Amino acid sequence: MLISRKMSFICDFCGTAGEHSPYYCATFEDWMCRICYEEVDISYGHYRCPASRCHYIAHVCCATDKAIWDGTIMLEGYDERSEEVIGELMVASEIKHSYHDHNLRLTFSGKTKDDDSQCDGCTRPISTPFYSCKQCKFFLHKDYAELPKEMRHPFHKHLLTLPNSHNEDNISWCCACCRWYQGFSYRCYRDCSFRIDIHCMLFSDTLKHPCHEHLLFLVHNNEGTSCSACFKRLDSGAVAYRCMKRCDFNLDVGCATLPFTAWYKYDRHPLTLTYSYDSEPARLHCDLCEKKREPYHWFYYCADCDNSLHLNCAVGDLPYMKLGNKLEFYHPHPVTVVKNIWNCPPCKVCGELCNGQALKCKESECNFTVHWGCRWRLK
Template structure:
């Protein structure tokens, strides 16, 4: 019985009609042939089998064809598990000159029609049994991602947002739920529940962002593309390491993640940060002096005694002044009882590990030879001059040497890193901009561990960034930051003060160095808590961490990396009739409250008694207020 179904097929010029095949359908010219073959698969068309035949008469069509119903209704485009990365198109050698095409599954020569990948030449013959398995597969799918059965829509769908991967990439088959309009790519529905990529643990498939990690959902980024997650879409993740990737990114594990990485070139002399505080003078300040046109003088040609600028201020906490001559130390005195005491340069506030250096032994005042050679003025072609007040017409950065009393602030406040310092700084008197010597000496181009693939360039940004170090906003047209030089990741930037953090810190609570890390969550499924303030820490943000002892600290909770990093402590002052013993300027650690005002002084800058049997302490405000009055 003939069916009232007519189609147009690309292999024939006339419409085709569905019929129940019998010998009467054979044209006069083909009556002598024993069998009628399907034009697509070259297999016989059986009597009483449903088939498509040309609607035209023998007179109107001299090349009438027969197609099995299943062959005529084969989709023009498919995806096959053996070649999931690309779409396969039904093609023929009727119109194109394909020679010697072999099926990549059964290795037999193809018939007139086969499925072909236009991108990499993968072929499957339409008669291949492996292809038939796909075309005859069960269209209904019960998937763990959805409560209702999903129906396979074999014809590639137009653009839609997949409820699995969240993308609107069309051109492939989809599973749909007619009850609630749930759509998912066929390739997404075929994703394995466990996948291995370059991460050292297998990744598990989750049909939404794991609930236990959602408190940091909008702060976590994909560990491949570094873009955000949406809670309803699928992810691959490692629970042990808090490692999360989009399902589409996980499917591209064969792509080299460092494709955009710049070639290492030792000839460019780019400084690699972070740099140890003990090496800062050598690695950062020395090149700065050379860039400014200075030179490093041989120690034998240096003067044996020098003087620092004097000040008329009655009380100065700034160490760019000193009243005694400084002696050149070429070799440490082995008989010095304080030879094991850390010496801190009073200009750059970084350690001095070995001679030569300048010293005033009685005052424990020390200066790197490098710092003594700092240029008095920064050249006006230095990129640092971009950071200036727009109203400043006579912008000039010179070493600060004011002799005025600083009643409003006894320390210098850097306009780049916003951190107070007792060291030396460059200052523009016209616009009142102050730049700490460490910030001033930073080069224009660096490489940093927080962004290993590309170089970072110092500039004043013209748009808002989020610092990869502290995760705080970067103010456009105001902050001096390092931005990625590559257009692929133009959203990466880091504050100058964040870039200068030391790679490791020694702490009295831990026998190992605390290492600066930007993701301590690898193989650490438990939460992180700061040993100092005892607050919970973000697992994928920077911290100082000891993996052996599992101890962690906020950056700001450590003296060497927090707001006090540029303050030199240890200076002693006499407080006359207020207290019989000298008080040392330090971080108060022995007394909870100030003995003068009663306010909390613990863990803040202040003055503590030098007598080990005395716990007397003053907060910084009370101590400085008393010293000002005493010196006036």
């Protein structure tokens, strides 16, 4: 049967990845549970999507697991999808967005006045099309102005909501990738207080990543496994992506969402996320912290300059922070997030110079600087 929609899959004939309209065998013995990815015998009870072209199916025990289902019974015909969106008409050349006080004007081509401008929704460098404010430095990619008010996500069992307002000076903790972030996020308003940044929110239950030849599937129970990128032990309750081809390959959400390129202040080229290294053991060091790198761990690398960096040394503790935003901190003056500081003063806590991200006082005559990792030790 031809499935006339875009979907990621691995062809069972040639073994290569596809992205659109596969032919699919829908005989009973080929049903696969979309939670545990084991075969479903439909001669027993099971849950299945009623949509005619959707082949989502799950074992009874998988679908009713407390990590997947919150116990809510949906009435027949009920559709919880919300038509409300943040912003006005999406094709309008000018909109009023609830996250900003001024009107925003749409730009389809050209650049901003500052090459280092960042989107206030995703905190990544701005690219067209985007909305911008003429009165202040507020930028928003068009896609993030069109986000729905409410969404379900396979990372969490409850409906998630995009808040009506946003304080750009606040930072939050993403429960999916376990990173601090600024920018847009969805949150659960039940007792669990689940919050997820917009980067993780746009991931689905399947992932095609260049690090691995097979399609990866989202799995909720990861007890006894480790991430194949950073080799950290996965918590039993954490979600992760797993290969179902008996490759023993797992990828936690933090590593799955790593940017493919990063910048190093002593290199004029972008560094590329690298998954293997065939050099001699003597070259296994980080050019930033000058400490040893593990041979099978992912790293960032510039082939032109032969620079290698640990993942955290390249992207830092705050990869999704808008540089220059002030933060509330234990200091009499406002502090801001800075990255790759040249000739910076030493950290107030550890006394070492900062090569990555830090908090720095905005007052020109104050040399207060503290590493992000040292902030909790400041009294």
